[in-house]
Amino acid sequence: MNTEATIEHITGWLQRYAESASASGFVIGISGGIDSAVSSTLAARTGLPLLVVEMPIHQHISQVSRAREHIEFLKQNYPAVDSVEVELTGVFDGLVEAYPGGDDDARREMSLVNTRARLRMTTLYYFAALHGRLVVGTGNKVEDFGIGFFTKYGDGGVDLSPIADLVKTEVYALGRTLGVNEAILTAAPTDGLWGDDRTDEDQIGASYPELEWAMSFDGDESALDNRQREVMTIYRRLNAANQHKMEEIPVCMIPDALR
Numbered sequence: 001m002n003t004e005a006t007i008e009h010i011t012g013w014l015q016r017y018a019e020s021a022s023a024s025g026f027v028i029g030i031s032g033g034i035d036s037a038v039s040s041t042l043a044a045r046t047g048l049p050l051l052v053v054e055m056p057i058h059q060h061i062s063q064v065s066r067a068r069e070h071i072e073f074l075k076q077n078y079p080a081v082d083s084v085e086v087e088l089t090g091v092f093d094g095l096v097e098a099y100p101g102g103d104d105d106a107r108r109e110m111s112l113v114n115t116r117a118r119l120r121m122t123t124l125y126y127f128a129a130l131h132g133r134l135v136v137g138t139g140n141k142v143e144d145f146g147i148g149f150f151t152k153y154g155d156g157g158v159d160l161s162p163i164a165d166l167v168k169t170e171v172y173a174l175g176r177t178l179g180v181n182e183a184i185l186t187a188a189p190t191d192g193l194w195g196d197d198r199t200d201e202d203q204i205g206a207s208y209p210e211l212e213w214a215m216s217f218d219g220d221e222s223a224l225d226n227r228q229r230e231v232m233t234i235y236r237r238l239n240a241a242n243q244h245k246m247e248e249i250p251v252c253m254i255p256d257a258l259r
Helices: 003-020 034-045 061-077 089-098 105-131 141-147 168-178 182-186 200-204 208-216 226-241
Strands: 026-029 050-054 081-085
Touching: 003 034, 003 168, 026 034, 026 105, 034 050, 034 061, 034 168, 034 182, 050 061, 050 105, 061 081, 061 182, 089 105, 141 208, 141 226, 168 182, 168 208, 200 208, 208 226
Parallel strands: 026 050, 050 081
Antiparallel strands: none
């Protein structure tokens, strides 16, 4: 892909959208991963005020250090960037204590993982409302439209999505052109929601290049090898299970005869 032209295209799109929405700038959460690094750099390139927010919740130290390095990179290169850290560990722990338990430990753990993402969304919208800005999403095409690997009303709760039409390998290509630091470019992708160093591939069971292949595959399935069949099964299972995230909210339409 033509990374330079793509960067200019997305930057212009962000500028025009902010102007049409009468927004004064952007707010974005920084995780230490490639998607937030690329999305925040694209937003910074517009020259509009950008607030980058770090929101640790029992965060693994490697994620924190990468996030802080990227924030410094943004501040050194783009004068309209400001940052704030909101420590959410205590807030999260308070919610854990307040919420009743359940009979299924795995379901409770997943509920709390999603609660982390929703706490962060709430925080971003606090700052967006405070400053009259838009919340920038960080989801890529595989996550947002392939397997639904995001939290509904968590990291999926945004105002605009600059990289949602780019697959992960394309996001990395843009990151290299934008000068994103090597630690982020080489780190294994992770959603950072578990308080440990587990990767996206650990959770999904397939790598992003494999998922990109599955999204675009339209050939003869009888010719696939065992791993390709496994990846296709993973992709189709997640795509089907997470359709509720990727489709519009269903509305019960009332027939005219009942009005």
